[in-house]
Amino acid sequence: MASSSSTIYHATATAPVNIAVIKYWGKTSTKLNTPTNSSLSVTLSQDDLRTITTASCSAAFKSDGLWLNGDTHDVSGARSQACFAELRALRKAKEDNDPSLPPLSTYKLHLISENNFPTAAGLASSAAGFAAFVRAIADLYELNESPTELSRIARQGSGSACRSLFGGFVAWEKGIRDDGNDSVAIQIAPESHWSTIRAAILVISDAKKGVSSTSGMQATVATSTLFPNRASIVVPARMEAMKKAIIERDFETFAELTMADSNSFHAVCLDTVPPIFYMNDASRAAVRAVEEINRCAGKKVAAYTFDAGPNAVIYYDEENQDIVLGPLKKATANTPGWPDKYSHINTTLPEGFNEAALTPLSGSISRVILTGVGPGPLEVPKEMALIDAAGNPKPAP
Numbered sequence: 001m002a003s004s005s006s007t008i009y010h011a012t013a014t015a016p017v018n019i020a021v022i023k024y025w026g027k028t029s030t031k032l033n034t035p036t037n038s039s040l041s042v043t044l045s046q047d048d049l050r051t052i053t054t055a056s057c058s059a060a061f062k063s064d065g066l067w068l069n070g071d072t073h074d075v076s077g078a079r080s081q082a083c084f085a086e087l088r089a090l091r092k093a094k095e096d097n098d099p100s101l102p103p104l105s106t107y108k109l110h111l112i113s114e115n116n117f118p119t120a121a122g123l124a125s126s127a128a129g130f131a132a133f134v135r136a137i138a139d140l141y142e143l144n145e146s147p148t149e150l151s152r153i154a155r156q157g158s159g160s161a162c163r164s165l166f167g168g169f170v171a172w173e174k175g176i177r178d179d180g181n182d183s184v185a186i187q188i189a190p191e192s193h194w195s196t197i198r199a200a201i202l203v204i205s206d207a208k209k210g211v212s213s214t215s216g217m218q219a220t221v222a223t224s225t226l227f228p229n230r231a232s233i234v235v236p237a238r239m240e241a242m243k244k245a246i247i248e249r250d251f252e253t254f255a256e257l258t259m260a261d262s263n264s265f266h267a268v269c270l271d272t273v274p275p276i277f278y279m280n281d282a283s284r285a286a287v288r289a290v291e292e293i294n295r296c297a298g299k300k301v302a303a304y305t306f307d308a309g310p311n312a313v314i315y316y317d318e319e320n321q322d323i324v325l326g327p328l329k330k331a332t333a334n335t336p337g338w339p340d341k342y343s344h345i346n347t348t349l350p351e352g353f354n355e356a357a358l359t360p361l362s363g364s365i366s367r368v369i370l371t372g373v374g375p376g377p378l379e380v381p382k383e384m385a386l387i388d389a390a391g392n393p394k395p396a397p
């Protein structure tokens, strides 16, 4: 393509949300955004939750900018700037090796992004958002770096974003180097390894959370006396056990570890001064419902986990769909989000099920999202770009 000063180069990528089963909570360096402990997550399907981002650049653009869900969004912060700088440096090295390449590293960037779910509401928007940010610019710059190498960059945007560079089951290894360069994500197993893993998300609130993850975890590291034991003893052992459970597709161990780690994370939040409460009464009602489902099944068929907000994510294996979703559907029957394909789910409670365990859940869920494990970022055809020919955001379809 012949280029002129008004040529707009662009690439578009989607990225998934991931929900950790071993939680990241605590930083060793706020500057490098390196964690106090390794973590492990399941990448969720982009059919239900995803970010789409078009990265564009042109000699005609005057400044870097991000449009998020139609509004301009500040990119002057250190996190976004670190991602821009790292990606430009990789592009510059490529251009230095091949002077015939257009000097995209010198052009300003316009990013246009849409999340198809609430932003900053404890649904991991920063994870999908920064993963799409990094993947789309890497595609625009035609970088050959591996997802693990790109995860090093996404980590600097938002820690959990490094895990959204992969599909399936993903570990973020905390690393030991002072420069943070080995604090990266690796794939433990692709989504095809255990494709029957499903997630029911009970949206309790999609309001912006009170204490951000960043400030919450800094307060925990500074004040919680339980925290050092979690970071240095409890989580390292759980990481190994969780990897084994995933490799062996051992749902019961996966569930035990997932619930224990969520509870440990919320315990160190409560142990923070002043205490941080992310779970609320409705969250605790979801815990009770899952405990009753498991008790009645005689084994662990469902596993709850909560991030820095009240929403419950309940993992289960498709083979136990009816025994897990039946009671949840009964408790949330009038809640949006139950598509027709789940109309066959029988809401008659099994013999011996304590119905009182479901009562507190009824009426406290605003939406149900039924999804499963899914792939990592995907490249999107040029014609689906979110920009018009002048480089401006297209109105949302």
Ligand SMILES: Nc1ncnc2c1ncn2[C@@H]1O[C@H](COP(=O)(O)OP(=O)(O)OP(=O)(O)O)[C@@H](O)[C@H]1O
Pocket: 051, 068, 113, 114, 115, 118, 119, 120, 121, 122, 123, 124, 125, 126, 127, 128, 129, 130, 132, 133, 160, 212, 213, 307, 308, 309
């Ligand atoms: N599509 C996006 N592109 C770039 N940045 C995004 C995008 N979506 C979200 N972000 C960034 O992430 C921030 C929200 O992160 P925050 O950690 O507060 O919430 P969350 O990720 O939804 O919740 P949690 O991390 O607790 O699950 C936004 O203010 C924005 O800076």
Ligand SMILES: C[C@@](O)(CCOP(=O)(O)OP(=O)(O)O)CC(=O)O
Pocket: 019, 020, 022, 023, 024, 025, 033, 039, 126, 157, 158, 159, 160, 161, 213, 214, 306, 307, 308
């Ligand atoms: C509770 C968590 O969801 C915390 C996520 O924290 P962020 O990745 O949002 O934090 P920053 O690195 O400060 O942007 C647990 C997890 O995803 O592992």
